[in-house]
Amino acid sequence: MIRALMSVYRRDVALAWAGGGGAAAPLGFYVGVVLLLPLAMGPERALIAAAGPPLLWVAGALSVLMTLERLFQADLEDASLDQLLLAAAPLELAAFAKGAALWTALGLPMALVGGIASLTLQTPPAAAPIIALGLAVGMAGFISIGLLGAALAAGVRRGGVLIAVLVLPFFAPPIIFGAAAAAAASAGEAPFEGAFQLLGACCLFYAALGPIAAAAALRLQAD
Amino acid sequence: MTDPALPGVIEDPHTAYIAWSYALAALSLAGLAFVGWWRARHWSARAKAALRAEAEGGEAEEKKASTP
Amino acid sequence: MITVFANPDRFMALSRYLTPILAAAAAALFAWGLPQALVTSPPDYQMGETVRIMYVHVPAAWWALGLYAAMGMASFVSLVWRHVLADVAARAMAPVGAVLAALCLITGSLWGRPTWGTWWEWDARLTSMLVLFITYIGYLALWAAIEDAQRAARLAAILCLVGLINLPIIRFSVDWWYTLHQPASVLRLGGSAIDPAMLSPLLIMAGAFACAAASITLLGMRSLIHRRQALAAELRLARSAP
Numbered sequence: 001m002i003r004a005l006m007s008v009y010r011r012d013v014a015l016a017w018a019g020g021g022g023a024a025a026p027l028g029f030y031v032g033v034v035l036l037l038p039l040a041m042g043p044e045r046a047l048i049a050a051a052g053p054p055l056l057w058v059a060g061a062l063s064v065l066m067t068l069e070r071l072f073q074a075d076l077e078d079a080s081l082d083q084l085l086l087a088a089a090p091l092e093l094a095a096f097a098k099g100a101a102l103w104t105a106l107g108l109p110m111a112l113v114g115g116i117a118s119l120t121l122q123t124p125p126a127a128a129p130i131i132a133l134g135l136a137v138g139m140a141g142f143i144s145i146g147l148l149g150a151a152l153a154a155g156v157r158r159g160g161v162l163i164a165v166l167v168l169p170f171f172a173p174p175i176i177f178g179a180a181a182a183a184a185a186s187a188g189e190a191p192f193e194g195a196f197q198l199l200g201a202c203c204l205f206y207a208a209l210g211p212i213a214a215a216a217a218l219r220l221q222a223d
Numbered sequence: 224m225t226d227p228a229l230p231g232v233i234e235d236p237h238t239a240y241i242a243w244s245y246a247l248a249a250l251s252l253a254g255l256a257f258v259g260w261w262r263a264r265h266w267s268a269r270a271k272a273a274l275r276a277e278a279e280g281g282e283a284e285e286k287k288a289s290t291p
Numbered sequence: 292m293i294t295v296f297a298n299p300d301r302f303m304a305l306s307r308y309l310t311p312i313l314a315a316a317a318a319a320l321f322a323w324g325l326p327q328a329l330v331t332s333p334p335d336y337q338m339g340e341t342v343r344i345m346y347v348h349v350p351a352a353w354w355a356l357g358l359y360a361a362m363g364m365a366s367f368v369s370l371v372w373r374h375v376l377a378d379v380a381a382r383a384m385a386p387v388g389a390v391l392a393a394l395c396l397i398t399g400s401l402w403g404r405p406t407w408g409t410w411w412e413w414d415a416r417l418t419s420m421l422v423l424f425i426t427y428i429g430y431l432a433l434w435a436a437i438e439d440a441q442r443a444a445r446l447a448a449i450l451c452l453v454g455l456i457n458l459p460i461i462r463f464s465v466d467w468w469y470t471l472h473q474p475a476s477v478l479r480l481g482g483s484a485i486d487p488a489m490l491s492p493l494l495i496m497a498g499a500f501a502c503a504a505a506s507i508t509l510l511g512m513r514s515l516i517h518r519r520q521a522l523a524a525e526l527r528l529a530r531s532a533p
Contacts, residue, residue, distance in 0.1 A: 152446050156436045165429040169422045173464035213453045220445045237341040237405045244398040248347040251390050259510035266517035273524035
């Protein structure tokens, strides 16, 4: 069972980076947004420092949104979803493995890029690891609940807009707590632990809920 | 009715805001009720027509079967 | 409740009478409540006459939330007992709830202009109502996107249940966010205990909204059931025809 899950995980990580597909485009989008903001706002330090942490989070949420449409669609088309359904491992864990793969392929690099980019956005260097860690946790939350959106819209052609409407309400709590923690850390004065703990609790809950709900939806999609 | 602590924030008269609120509430409830009524009428007529056509078709087939 | 309504035929027989009765009750409650809300209830000492907007704004907010909770229960019944009527009920409630949420947002905006001096304030209650409205839109969009009615019902039920679990989290996060960024000069609404002279019209109007929403929901359920019957019969006809 573990081996089956690991193979799902490895296959998805490999697919995300193969041939410039999957994870490369959203990562490029993320870097682009972070680069373009100072150009749009002007180089004034205080302005960029205030806008930086929220921007990193908004760009992260939107980048995850970009990847969701293809998450289960490809599996539904090439019938590897049926294989997942027949496999020894429960579908819930398979969905979790797919989410974990997306997080490894996209969430982790994005958190790293975000941590580095926060330096160019005038946050103090001490805050960069906290921002990166927060982004890593937050991406896990976004991806977990994104699994549900992707599973619900798997059979729908051009489901991108539908997925966005479905998951946006769920993105509100992590982005509130995450951006608040990042802003508090970069401001340096306010304690960020409270917001960080709430972010962690929320994303942990999503990580439990998302794969279960996504698996329930996928079973319906298959039959 | 202007609050002395917040000069100018509360405008007078407010009748327009109140009238708009109640008008929109009435309009949305009436709109929902009308659409609901219209759809119910449409689908019940269509269901009746389809069921009647089915019953007639069934009778015709029975007749066909009974008269060789 | 469930066993009484479990049979679609019995539901149709019952709702045929219940729908107009509820509509009449709504009309009577409006006739009783509107004069109080618009004329006889006292103006607020701070907000003046604009407080009258509350009598449509707050019932709309209550039932937008209440209908979502009811949809959650119907979705639960639909997933556990696989009952057609529960699907139909959840589907029929959604547009009513979405319109009430929109009404709450618009009247909130109309109330905010004279009291806050702005058409939109990122107030905690308005913000969570906006999120609820988007949730409704997502639910309806999912129903619209999937052609197979049964599959759409099940998938929408999953979404609705997960959304129901998530609603308190959103509420908490938005409240938390609002206290974090508390604006300096905003008139607090509904902070103190409400005057009994205002409570009575508010409750009557809430009752009127409830009866109207229930009547419209029953109407919607009736047309959805008729729609199923019609489409099924037409399909059978098309199959039997050579």
